[in-house]
Amino acid sequence: MNSSVTDALTELPGYNVLVEHLGKKLHSENFLPTGILYLEIEDLVRFNEIFGYDTDKQILLNLSQNISNLFDDELFIRLGTYDFVIMKEGVEESSTLMVIAEKIINLLREPISFGDNLFYITAAIGISISSKEERDPLMLIKKAEHAMKESKREGINRISVSSDTVDFSYEHEFRLLHDLPYALENGEIYFAYQAQYSYEKSAFTGVEMLARWEHPELGNIPPRIFIPLAEKSGMITPLMTRTLIEAASMFRRLEEHNIIEFSIAVNLPFQVLMEESFLDTVRFLLDAYALKGKALTFEIMEDTIPDHLESFSARLNEAKSLGFSLAIDDYGTGHTSLTYLLHFPIDYLKIDRSFVHNIHLSRRNYLLFKSIIDMAKALELKVIAEGVETKEEDNVLRQFKEITVQGYLYSKPVKEDKLIDLIEQTIPTV
Missing domain, CATH: 3.20.20.450 (EAL domain)
Known part of the structure; x- marks a missing residue:
């Protein structure tokens, strides 16, 4: 199948599935606020350079499986090489997704053993919540991505919540x-x-x-x-x-x-x-x-x-x-x-x-x-x-x-x- 529908490595749904599901939820007559958690895994480029692409793939696969075990009802998406999205319906406040985000950060704090070395993976996380006034799925994803980039600017293993705007400047x-x-x-x-x-x-x-x-x-x-x-x-x-x-x-x-x-x-x-x-x-x-x-x-x-x-x-x-x-x-x-x-x-x-x-x-x-x-x-x-x-x-x-x-x-x-x-x-x- 096309990688935009299903990811070949992790078998997770891809970008098109996210946009389709999110669009349906946001335009449903029985509207419920929907939250997006945008996760970028960092430091894996270094693994790729040191140990090769196969090791990089195995770490990504293990991480995606471990992260998916942290929640039940949410839609888990792989967007790109190191980018993932969690979509959750019925989210009134960002604190609901903050709980998941904290679980992910705590999971990543555990070192990865490879040979005689211990390595640490870090992440940046951004969160956005829909509203009745804002029902554009692409905008909601963009806001979460923008918040994730704000997290990256602040340091490692940060979590940021999107404001109501994407680009203040x-x-x-x-x-x-x-x-x-x-x-x-x-x-x-x-x-x-x-x-x-x-x-x-x-x-x-x-x-x-x-x-x-x-x-x-x-x-x-x-x-x-x-x-x-x-x-x-x-x-x-x-x-x-x-x-x-x-x-x-x-x-x-x-x-x-x-x-x-x-x-x-x-x-x-x-x-x-x-x-x-x-x-x-x-x-x-x-x-x-x-x-x-x-x-x-x-x-x-x-x-x-x-x-x-x-x-x-x-x-x-x-x-x-x-x-x-x-x-x-x-x-x-x-x-x-x-x-x-x-x-x-x-x-x-x-x-x-x-x-x-x-x-x-x-x-x-x-x-x-x-x-x-x-x-x-x-x-x-x-x-x-x-x-x-x-x-x-x-x-x-x-x-x-x-x-x-x-x-x-x-x-x-x-x-x-x-x-x-x-x-x-x-x-x-x-």
């Missing part, structure tokens, strides 16, 4: 630009905190603040969408001011819980730093909230650093004079990383997650990571490793006792109440 840009000022006023923009764990102190010693936008009609707007819009519209400075006010308030709330010697990191867009009024605002907040500058870290994303290094460096030095710490975020992803260390008064390097991912399997990753650590030691810089996802990665990183780590293994981004509960488990108190 084109179809809804004008609306989001209009709504952004109101979002700041009305509390739609809030902050999540991802904890950072110090090996040396065996404690959570800091957090990174992450802005989130929960739109009342469009749902969750990804930061990769609304941050560029804020920059484009001139709203990035008010957003940054709001971030600093919230950080200052957070320090006070931490002190109320006797949490001391704790740092908060915020992302600082270079165009905000270069504005004449920005540091005046910072000085005002330092006085108004009796904030200790050294407890706050400004993170500069490496790929946003401008070409005019001299004026940018002068501005960083001015900020540094107020007592703040400075970090280069996503270190190692740019083309002139070493140049920044010559010009900028940096305190921290945040090593990009690409150096951490599968560091236990890749000697090249390990040696590159170690070389950055050795350089940081020589320059008396502190190091934070981003994207620590697995115990195996963590075991390797613990060889570098002086570093701090950040990632889903230790903590997902959480709201304030959960953060305080989390850090009180380990943080030194008085």
Whole structure:
């Protein structure tokens, strides 16, 4: 049979079956919301290159069989080489499919044994739910695929739920630009905190603040969408001011819980730093909230650093004079990383997650990571490793006792109440 009807390897239904079944469900007189879970298996290209196509096929076959054993009533589809879809009728909320998604992720966390080696397969998952207003099967699949790609951008073994739109940057840009000022006023923009764990102190010693936008009609707007819009519209400075006010308030709330010697990191867009009024605002907040500058870290994303290094460096030095710490975020992803260390008064390097991912399997990753650590030691810089996802990665990183780590293994981004509960488990108190 045609592979679009039945997949030859797994004997699962194919794309045409999905579209036909989904179309019938969405246009039925007895309409029930239908959910799509879009799954992409990652890392199998590496298996193919190392062990050959036959091994790759066997792993795919085993995985598809194991995944299909996790549920009963759902339609399980193979869309492409590494892409699968689960269709479930009668889904009112994404949480129903989240349960299946979590089961799949837990299944993939079990290592695959091949010869003397253990290997790990990772995945990205996207979820979309139909509505009475939206009954286009292709659009529903596209939304789930879009959410899956959002998961891939966030890291490994992530699950994302589609918002009501597929492409904010084109179809809804004008609306989001209009709504952004109101979002700041009305509390739609809030902050999540991802904890950072110090090996040396065996404690959570800091957090990174992450802005989130929960739109009342469009749902969750990804930061990769609304941050560029804020920059484009001139709203990035008010957003940054709001971030600093919230950080200052957070320090006070931490002190109320006797949490001391704790740092908060915020992302600082270079165009905000270069504005004449920005540091005046910072000085005002330092006085108004009796904030200790050294407890706050400004993170500069490496790929946003401008070409005019001299004026940018002068501005960083001015900020540094107020007592703040400075970090280069996503270190190692740019083309002139070493140049920044010559010009900028940096305190921290945040090593990009690409150096951490599968560091236990890749000697090249390990040696590159170690070389950055050795350089940081020589320059008396502190190091934070981003994207620590697995115990195996963590075991390797613990060889570098002086570093701090950040990632889903230790903590997902959480709201304030959960953060305080989390850090009180380990943080030194008085």
